[in-house]
Every structure is written in structure tokens, then in C-alpha cells.
Amino acid sequence: GENVEQHPSTLSVQEGDSAVIKCTYSDSASNYFPWYKQELGKRPQLIIDIRSNVGEKKDQRIAVTLNKTAKHFSLHITETQPEDSAVYFCAANADSGGSNYKLTFGKGTLLTVNP
Amino acid sequence: NAGVMQNPRHLVRRRGQEARLRCSPMKGHSHVYWYRQLPEEGLKFMVYLQKENIIDESGMPKERFSAEFPKEGPSILRIQQVVRGDSAAYFCASSPPGLAGAEQYFGPGTRLTVT
Numbered sequence: 001g002e003n004v005e006q007h008p009s010t011l012s013v014q015e016g017d018s019a020v021i022k023c024t025y026s027d028s029a030s031n032y033f034p035w036y037k038q039e040l041g042k043r044p045q046l047i048i049d050i051r052s053n054v055g056e057k058k059d060q061r062i063a064v065t066l067n068k069t070a071k072h073f074s075l076h077i078t079e080t081q082p083e084d085s086a087v088y089f090c091a092a093n094a095d096s097g098g099s100n101y102k103l104t105f106g107k108g109t110l111l112t113v114n115p
Numbered sequence: 116n117a118g119v120m121q122n123p124r125h126l127v128r129r130r131g132q133e134a135r136l137r138c139s140p141m142k143g144h145s146h147v148y149w150y151r152q153l154p155e156e157g158l159k160f161m162v163y164l165q166k167e168n169i170i171d172e173s174g175m176p177k178e179r180f181s182a183e184f185p186k187e188g189p190s191i192l193r194i195q196q197v198v199r200g201d202s203a204a205y206f207c208a209s210s211p212p213g214l215a216g217a218e219q220y221f222g223p224g225t226r227l228t229v230t
Binding site for chain 1: 219
């Protein structure tokens with residue numbers, strides 16, 4: 001089955017700096033890669049996703065890049081703010097009963113943005 | 116459009132009791148997923164359901180755990196004879212039919228504590 005590795009497990013940056021979180025996946029059939037942000041005690045929130053037919057997607061201060069050949073994808077946050085502090089999870093879809101809707105998650109990155 | 120609803124938000128059970136967790140998907144969503152999250156860990160897939168069908172239960176323990184998504188009403192995750200190791204946050208997610216099926220939106224979770 002699909003295996004997703006995520007690095008780093010913790011990341012501390014100064015406000016205004018950029019943050020980059022990287023993930024690798026194992027199943028070459030995966031074609032959907034979402035990123036979730038989870039604040040303490042809250043639900044995971046979908047913040048951006050990318051499908052395999054594009055290499056990069058951007059939404060204001062966040063962007064995701066995908067390298068299908070190398071099987072890795074990354075989350076980039078620019079001009080970080082204290083409210084960006086949270087745990088970020090990457091995920092990749094995997095075969096599930098004939099569909100490809102099941103998500104396999106990385107173990108998460110705790111991002112701390114210091115004011 | 117109301118988001119994914121889960122209840123109860125917190126559930127305390129003694130060892131040996133049964134736990135029932137409920138999930139109402141977003142309006143128009145036909146796929147439901149259950150995930151378990153242990154403290155400081157990622158989200159582990161348990162089961163994927165459509166109305167009246169279990170599509171993939173490969174992540175759910177064979178003993179004591181069951182899930183359903185009836186034609187009418189919420190999806191239910193049932194844990195019989197709970198043990199301390201079942202203490203975790205259980206999240207439900209839903210996704211729409213079609214090509215966007217992998218876009219999963221999470222509920223607020225049920226935090227189960229087994230005493």
C-alpha cells in the first residue's frame with residue numbers, strides 16, 4: 001500500500017520567513033496530494049491540494065510543488081505569520097476498493113512561527 | 116452549507132462498555148471516511164463507506180470495531196468492549212461524488228476516553 005514520509009517533524013521560523021515542508025510517497029498510481037492544517041484540538045482543514053497533471057499550484061502565501069518522477073511534493077509558506085503556527089499534514093491518495101479516494105497521511109510537521 | 120458534523124464531541128467510557136460515534140456528511144457528499152488520531156500522531160485510515168456499502172475497511176481492527184452508513188441517517192462507528200488503547204480522537208471526513216471524490220472535509224472529531 002501507499003506510504004507517505006514527511007519531514008521535518010518540527011519547524012521553527014521567525015515571522016516573515018518562509019517555511020518548507022517536504023513529503024515523499026511510494027505508490028506511483030497516486031494522483032492527488034492534499035495538505036491539511038490542524039490547530040490544537042481542532043479538525044484538520046484542507047488548505048491546498050494538487051493533482052498529478054500539474055507541477056505547481058499557488059494560493060496567496062501558500063504553494064505546493066509536485067515532482068512525480070521523484071515521488072515527492074512540498075508545501076511552501078511565504079511571509080509566515082504567528083497564526084500559521086499549527087501541525088501540517090501531507091497526504092496522498094491510494095487505491096481503495098477500486099476507487100482512489102483513500103488518503104494516506106504523513107505524520108505531521110509542527111510549525112511554530114515566532115513573532 | 117453545514118460542514119461535517121460529529122457527535123458526541125467528547126465521550127467517556129469505562130473498559131468493557133460500547134462506544135457509538137456518529138457522523139453526518141456535508142450535504143451532497145456521498146463518501147464517508149473514518150480516521151483515528153493518537154496524541155502527536157498522524158491520521159490513520161480506518162474505513163471508507165458509501166451509502167449502505169462498506170468500500171474499504173482495511174484499516175479497521177477485525178475485532179470489536181464496526182461501521183455503517185445507512186440509507187437514512189448518519190454514519191456510525193461502533194466500538195464494542197472498549198479498552199484503554201481505544202482512547203483517541205476519531206475523525207470523520209466526507210467527500211463529494213465524481214472526480215472531486217478525493218477532496219475530503221473533516222468533522223470536529225470525537226475524543227474518546229476509556230477509563
